[in-house]
Amino acid sequence: MTGKTLTLRNDPAIDIDASPLGNSLVSMTITEVNRLPLQVIASKRVIGLSELFDVQPRDDQRIVIQGDLARFHGIGDRWAKSELVVEGRVGNRFVSRMSGGEVLLRGDAGNQAALQMRGGTLKIIGNVGDDLAGPLDGRRSGFSRGTIHVVGRIGHYAGYRMRRGILIIDGDCGQFLGCDIVAGTIITTGTVQSGCGFGMQRGTLILPQSTTVCHLRFTPRESVRLGITTIMANEIQRILPAVATALRSTIDRSHGDVSRNGKGEIWFF
Amino acid sequence: MTMKIAGVPIEETFAEAFDMRATRVIITAESIQWALDAAAAFTGFGTSVIACGIEIALERILPTDETPDGRPGVAILAFAVSSKELEKQIPRRAGQCVLTCPTTALFAGIDSDKPIAMGKQLRYFGDGYQISKSIGNRRYWRIPVMDGEFLCEETTGRVDAIGGGNFLLLGRTLADVSKACRAAAAAIAPMAHVITPFPGGATRSGSKVGSKYSGLFASTNQAFCPTLRGLVDQQLDNQVKAILEIVIDGMTFDAIGQAMRVGIIAACESVGSDGLVGVTAGNYGGKLGRHHFHLAEVMR
Numbered sequence: 198m199t200g201k202t203l204t205l206r207n208d209p210a211i212d213i214d215a216s217p218l219g220n221s222l223v224s225m226t227i228t229e230v231n232r233l234p235l236q237v238i239a240s241k242r243v244i245g246l247s248e249l250f251d252v253q254p255r256d257d258q259r260i261v262i263q264g265d266l267a268r269f270h271g272i273g274d275r276w277a278k279s280e281l282v283v284e285g286r287v288g289n290r291f292v293s294r295m296s297g298g299e300v301l302l303r304g305d306a307g308n309q310a311a312l313q314m315r316g317g318t319l320k321i322i323g324n325v326g327d328d329l330a331g332p333l334d335g336r337r338s339g340f341s342r343g344t345i346h347v348v349g350r351i352g353h354y355a356g357y358r359m360r361r362g363i364l365i366i367d368g369d370c371g372q373f374l375g376c377d378i379v380a381g382t383i384i385t386t387g388t389v390q391s392g393c394g395f396g397m398q399r400g401t402l403i404l405p406q407s408t409t410v411c412h413l414r415f416t417p418r419e420s421v422r423l424g425i426t427t428i429m430a431n432e433i434q435r436i437l438p439a440v441a442t443a444l445r446s447t448i449d450r451s452h453g454d455v456s457r458n459g460k461g462e463i464w465f466f
Numbered sequence: 467m468t469m470k471i472a473g474v475p476i477e478e479t480f481a482e483a484f485d486m487r488a489t490r491v492i493i494t495a496e497s498i499q500w501a502l503d504a505a506a507a508f509t510g511f512g513t514s515v516i517a518c519g520i521e522i523a524l525e526r527i528l529p530t531d532e533t534p535d536g537r538p539g540v541a542i543l544a545f546a547v548s549s550k551e552l553e554k555q556i557p558r559r560a561g562q563c564v565l566t567c568p569t570t571a572l573f574a575g576i577d578s579d580k581p582i583a584m585g586k587q588l589r590y591f592g593d594g595y596q597i598s599k600s601i602g603n604r605r606y607w608r609i610p611v612m613d614g615e616f617l618c619e620e621t622t623g624r625v626d627a628i629g630g631g632n633f634l635l636l637g638r639t640l641a642d643v644s645k646a647c648r649a650a651a652a653a654i655a656p657m658a659h660v661i662t663p664f665p666g667g668a669t670r671s672g673s674k675v676g677s678k679y680s681g682l683f684a685s686t687n688q689a690f691c692p693t694l695r696g697l698v699d700q701q702l703d704n705q706v707k708a709i710l711e712i713v714i715d716g717m718t719f720d721a722i723g724q725a726m727r728v729g730i731i732a733a734c735e736s737v738g739s740d741g742l743v744g745v746t747a748g749n750y751g752g753k754l755g756r757h758h759f760h761l762a763e764v765m766r
Contacts, residue, residue: 427537
């Protein structure tokens with residue numbers, strides 16, 4: 198079992214279901230990887246992986262995928278162990294159902310990244326589309342364990358129905374951030390559009406002071422000093438030192454969503 | 467040849483210690499005084515498993531960079547014969563002695579896959595207003611109270627440990643042995659991973675197993691009671707007028723051995739042979755406890 202580097206040779210100009218480029222890559226031989234069939238979306242056509250990618254072995258255990266992969270959807274599906282590095286844009290449903298290991302994406306991701314994630318560490322250095330860390334179609338809860346760190350902008354409905362874990366966005370967020378979250382923590386350093394925390398039951402949103410929240414859904418801000426904020430500061434010290442420093446002193450806090458008797462909180466730093 | 471420290475002979479015998487179960491917790495507060503107040507209550511009535519069920523004491527005062535929330539704090543070690551007893555005592559003491567103390571928070575002081583409930587039980591005091599928060603792989607409970615929130619980690623860890631390391635200071639006068647005892651306890655106090663659970667770190671009521679009275683499983687050890695000289699079988703030197711015992715519980719064999727060494731040296735150097743006739747240790751012939759601290763090896 199060795200690492201592999203998959204380098205995209207040709208832009209397929211068609212949308213491809215890349216879910217076979219998931220955790221099974223780790224245990225496959227180079228020959229098996231080259232034979233992997235890739236389904237063209239909304240078509241019965243199947244393309245052999247070797248037609249699109251050049252596959253080379255690596256000295257380490259990492260799986261590295263390179264190229265403009267914006268037409269490849271589902272990369273990193275069910276990622277469970279080992280390390281995945283993707284260099285370039287990816288399509289929708291990146292690392293959906295991830296349950297462990299480490300994934301680094303250097304490039305933009307489409308919609309529905311990290312759907313139903315339940316473990317591991319995901320870092321994206323780039324912008325992300327809508328529905329980051331949401332539930333799979335029809336599921337009651339979404340992101341349920343692990344860490345997601347985005348350095349870039351994200352779209353709407355990030356963290357929808359999140360249940361556990363920590364979602365860090367070092368950038369701006371779209372509408373309905375943390376909507377209907379059951380628990381967990383979402384931190385953002387940038388601007389947040391309307392609708393954040395709507396329907397939240399429990400969990401914590403950690404947002405900049407400038408963020409506007411709906412006064413019908415959240416209690417007025419109150420200055421508090423809490424022990425738990427210091428514990429959180431210790432956790433994020435390495436990733437967001439400025440936010441960590443702010444959390445070590447007095448912060449403003451709101452409770453909500455009161456319209457659904459929620460016990461969630463927003464901490465403003 | 468008998469070893470001597472500052473002219474005080476160290477008897478060639480051993481201390482006999484026992485397997486125990488232990489845990490460690492950290493109490494923090496806005497000021498060290500509140501933390502110490504909570505610790506004093508939390509560790510109360512915890513000198514001996516014989517009647518208290520648990521041996522518990524302050525391990526040491528922690529610098530703020532060693533506490534989870536960066537506030538002043540203390541570490542406490544607790545030892546019991548059974549896991550069940552620890553699981554009963556810790557949440558009960560936490561609820562009555564730490565939850566009640568202004569500004570305090572309570573954290574696990576040791577990691578283990580064998581948990582002892584803290585916030586897991588105390589959360590119900592929140593009457594539905596409590597909030598849990600998972601950060602990293604730890605879970606905390608936040609219970610609303612009148613000064614803000616009581617922050618309490620869900621569980622602390624339980625580990626195997628050793629209780630009953632000891633040494634006895636044989637004094638020429640009560641004043642001398644008392645001074646030596648204080649010096650020993652003070653030298654051991656800053657050490658990590660050990661506690662001396664008796665008042666001031668010392669006990670005068672060294673015990674033997676059993677009694678002439680049915681129902682008592684420990685009673686005074688007449689062989690070390692100077693006032694019974696001539697009445698019972700004793701091997702005490704005639705110059706010995708008072709004896710005090712330092713009992714040490716620790717997380718490891720080495721930690722106890724090191725504490726015994728530091729304590730004995732401090733005691734001997736504090737009063738010398740003018741104050742101490744000798745240093746010995748308590749054992750039951752090696753039949754009850756599997757951990758034997760031979761003084762000659764400990765002092766080497």
